[in-house]
Amino acid sequence: MALAKQAGVTFPEDVQVFWVKPSQLHNTEGAQAEYSVLQANLGDGRIGNAANLAPNDLVTWESFQNKAGMVPVRISTDLLGSDEAAIAHLAHLAHESHELNGLYNSLEVQGNLMTYSDLNRLVRPVASETGVPLGGVANNLHESAWTYADQVILNWRGH
Numbered sequence: 001m002a003l004a005k006q007a008g009v010t011f012p013e014d015v016q017v018f019w020v021k022p023s024q025l026h027n028t029e030g031a032q033a034e035y036s037v038l039q040a041n042l043g044d045g046r047i048g049n050a051a052n053l054a055p056n057d058l059v060t061w062e063s064f065q066n067k068a069g070m071v072p073v074r075i076s077t078d079l080l081g082s083d084e085a086a087i088a089h090l091a092h093l094a095h096e097s098h099e100l101n102g103l104y105n106s107l108e109v110q111g112n113l114m115t116y117s118d119l120n121r122l123v124r125p126v127a128s129e130t131g132v133p134l135g136g137v138a139n140n141l142h143e144s145a146w147t148y149a150d151q152v153i154l155n156w157r158g159h
Contacts, residue, residue, distance in 0.1 A: 003086060004093040007156045011097050012104040016070045019077050032076040033092040035100060036064040055117035061108035064100075071100065087153060094152040098145035099123055
């Protein structure tokens, strides 16, 4: 995290970063980092998660928080093994921070609501490495997060 702070990467104050074994990541796309297991209040005391949210269910910033009120970011320990891995670590932290800061600003600061479907269009990749559609749209928050991460790395390297 010290490297990320030196590079100017910041998170909302209720975000907590954890290093985990790759097998402990929940994503199915092979990503090296992820945040939160999405939850949403579906009304009538029902809580939904990413597995059972309908496209029109609403999500808020609290949907990303765990029971302790924190948004967990999990980063693979595979990114700690070498100097190049340290650069990948910085890139992944920058990527996740960009996405979470964008969502925080929209959902918490501006008080906006969004549907689960809109959230997916914002933060999902357009397609997998093999070309399988994943639900994202071009130029979304996910893609701009990689552009931001690239810029952080270039700045960190002095370019």
